[in-house]
Amino acid sequence: MKIETKVAKFNEPLYLESGRILESYELIYETYGELNEDKSNVIVVCHALAGSHHAAGRYADEAKPGWWDKLIGDGKAIDTRKYFVICSNNLGSTFGSTNALSIDPTTKKEYRLKFPILTISDIVKAQMKLYKSLGIEKAKAVVGGSMGGMQALCYSIEFPNFAEHVFALATTAYTRPWAIAINKIAIESIRHDPAFKDGFYSKDDLEAQGLPGLAIGRMAGLIAYLSPELFNKKFGRDYARTDGLYELFGRFEVERYLEYNAYSFPKIFDPLSYLYICKTMNIFDAGRNEDTLENSFKKVNCKLHLISFSDDMLFFPDEMEEIRDIMIKIGKGDQITYKMVESESGHDSFLVEVEKFDEHIINLLENN
Amino acid sequence: MKIETKVAKFNEPLYLESGRILESYELIYETYGELNEDKSNVIVVCHALAGSHHAAGRYADEAKPGWWDKLIGDGKAIDTRKYFVICSNNLGSTFGSTNALSIDPTTKKEYRLKFPILTISDIVKAQMKLYKSLGIEKAKAVVGGSMGGMQALCYSIEFPNFAEHVFALATTAYTRPWAIAINKIAIESIRHDPAFKDGFYSKDDLEAQGLPGLAIGRMAGLIAYLSPELFNKKFGRDYARTDGLYELFGRFEVERYLEYNAYSFPKIFDPLSYLYICKTMNIFDAGRNEDTLENSFKKVNCKLHLISFSDDMLFFPDEMEEIRDIMIKIGKGDQITYKMVESESGHDSFLVEVEKFDEHIINLLENN
Structure with a gap:
């Protein structure tokens, strides 16, 4: 092809x-x-x-x-x-x-x-x-x-x-408002991330540090794009081998999956672009x-x-x-x-x- | 009584x-x-x-x-x-x-x-x-x-x-991993909020400034605690009268609702307490x-x-x-x-x- x-x-x-x-x-x-x-x-x-x-x-x-x-x-x-x-x-x-x-x-x-x-x-x-x-x-x-x-x-x-x-x-x-609400998590987490600098972040800074706000917004998306049943099948209650059950930040496998996929996202996606696209989707009628x-x-x-x-x-x-x-x-x-x-x-x-x-x-x- | x-x-x-x-x-x-x-x-x-x-x-x-x-x-x-x-x-x-x-x-x-x-x-x-x-x-x-x-x-x-x-x-x-995933949004948004200061925030600072990370975590909860049908009934596609449809941060009513309820939450709830309770729920079996x-x-x-x-x-x-x-x-x-x-x-x-x-x-x- x-x-x-x-x-x-x-x-x-x-x-x-x-x-x-x-x-x-x-x-x-x-x-x-x-x-x-x-x-x-x-x-x-x-x-x-x-x-x-x-x-x-x-x-x-x-x-x-x-x-x-x-x-x-x-x-x-x-x-x-x-x-x-x-x-x-x-x-x-x-x-x-x-x-x-x-x-x-x-x-x-x-x-x-x-x-x-x-x-x-x-x-x-x-x-x-x-x-x-x-x-x-x-x-x-x-x-x-x-x-x-x-x-x-x-x-x-x-x-x-x-x-x-x-x-x-x-x-x-x-x-519908349900999908708008899910996008809202991303909108708020991006705009309140100090590294977003009200839209005037430097691209180099973001490449170096990532933007947790965009990662967290993406995380909300990742959950909404899958389903409870898939999560059950894919992860169950498996716990990260390296982590303690009684560590505050110890993680279930589902949490590791979300971290991995969410925190890699800002490397390929621009936060302003994400905000604009959320808006485009939200107002679609x-x-x-x-x-x-x-x-x-x-x-x-x-x-x-x-x-x-x-x-x-x-x-x-x-x-x-x-x-x-x-x-x-x-x-x-x-x-x-x-x-x-x-x-x-x-x-x-x-x-x-x-x-x-x-x-x-x-x-x-x-x-x- | x-x-x-x-x-x-x-x-x-x-x-x-x-x-x-x-x-x-x-x-x-x-x-x-x-x-x-x-x-x-x-x-x-x-x-x-x-x-x-x-x-x-x-x-x-x-x-x-x-x-x-x-x-x-x-x-x-x-x-x-x-x-x-x-x-x-x-x-x-x-x-x-x-x-x-x-x-x-x-x-x-x-x-x-x-x-x-x-x-x-x-x-x-x-x-x-x-x-x-x-x-x-x-x-x-x-x-x-x-x-x-x-x-x-x-x-x-x-x-x-x-x-x-x-x-x-x-x-x-x-x-289940679905509920753990929803809590994960809060865990990540709290810990990555610079104002959280890795758990060593001053209570006075938080009272004065709020903690967006906790608010955003709460927002994920608010969505999961309700339902698509309720959102349809309660908000439909009503748009905030004060906001422009083509403003980037213009809001649907559902977004105003989430903002109002999420951003008031850190005034009454401590972020470390929220993290610990999420952990307690996540490991319940x-x-x-x-x-x-x-x-x-x-x-x-x-x-x-x-x-x-x-x-x-x-x-x-x-x-x-x-x-x-x-x-x-x-x-x-x-x-x-x-x-x-x-x-x-x-x-x-x-x-x-x-x-x-x-x-x-x-x-x-x-x-x-």
Whole structure:
């Protein structure tokens, strides 16, 4: 499978939902497979909060492949021998697209706290400019999970003639207060970390010292992305061999796991980017600009495929069922499919239990 | 209803499970109602993580009554016209019993990080000394929820002839990794807060500045103590009127609620005490010292009444059902009752939805 990583620069303004304007912006993206002659074999993949444009394949020096490598590749459900797959790093994210640490062309300084709030629609709008620049006007499918699923829903509503199929996994039509509350732990722990310096931290300092506030916020996420049952299976009550049971900071294995994964996170993720993305997710509402969610979904022209996960503790299956019910109610029952996967990995099942739904995706893609 | 608040001082060593020894200790406690002549009308109430000895009634200057005032009082389920109710502040807690900020009699300095780790059994053992000092040898009932329910279970196993009835609500026989993970957020956010000063903060400084790390830890608790459905009902997607939707730190109402409740918490609760109590809860395991949990529950002599809450996201109903199933399996089916309350307030239902189970408690107390 051929991986290409490129940066697209746009020297035209992007008008944002907030009314603010990005005078210019960049998107870093990867493609897998080959674009066919009539450009009819495009599949767009959208990433989640901590994801990146590196969705599949492996660079020479990489221990782990891209985040959805189980789904995307030669002979896999999203078959790169057949499809041309594009995944761009979301605007605002930390992996190379324009974000809060980019240079504001009007001031020549980093945006920092002056970076505009982005909505899911803004992110999708920027992606559409990318496809246009590549001469791509249609997609066979858009596929995304979690925050990527929000983008997928946005494509189905706001660009109803772009994709033939839209797959939205482990997501919601509007972020509920439960998910907002979980993000709040990160927001507060980042902003109250003195090393955050109200957004004016030095990048070198952070690389040297880490940012515990971001690690702790990530920890809250890690818990919400998994499930009580998975924790039971994975860790039980195993205790760290090196630690005393009656040491105040002695640790159960689950605590070691959280420490390891949380404290390594600030090395790869910028705290301002995290704050901005939390905000983007929190304010996502597919029903905005319309009186009702029904009115939004009336615009859908594609086949919309929803996949939920039974033990998802972040976006619960009933949030996806609400979308299915609306589609049926507004007479679009023939355009909607819904599958709840009996999962064991919580919200993260869309990333790790791919074998439970990849056949389902193949069937929908190939036979419809 | 008569409220009495007293402090009991014990100048005898308390031998702890860890092998460490508290040379002397104090317990602050409240009583409600009158002890009858043959001392047969005692009901022991055990409090949860953030609770105190002030379980019921209202002091002259108080806006809110004690934490279980809905359950305890004249004419209530735990009727103080009939019963003599005792609730002591747990050893290690912040409200007046011996804790990490108490003076170590051997060094004449505050314990701080040298305070011993306490187990639920240690806490109960100290309470038993209190009852003995009051001439009380038996209780009509022991009642507790959450960490108070762990104490209740401990009474039933370790002091099998003490209580006639034991009521354990919203609790577990051993703390699962999910609950340990939630406590981990608090542990990490406290210890990494520079104002914590590795446990050597000045109390005056904390009173003046607060401790964001403790507030953030509390925030994780507040989320886990409630439920997604309650958050939907209580907050929906209401946004703070004063805040802009596209302000980075603009807030949904659920965020305002979390801020308000979390940031006021360090004013009443000491961070070292919080760390020690998290540890106590994390290492609770009613099966310890025995090969199996079955062996532990074989010791139970009382009637053991379990009440779980359908939407409890901290200690799930199946954790209580496991205890019921064990009791039946070991031939003690006639000593166990189990009720799952269809609740809407998550884990906190044991505190706020008392009207859904108080009749149940009355029936069990009065007719058995």
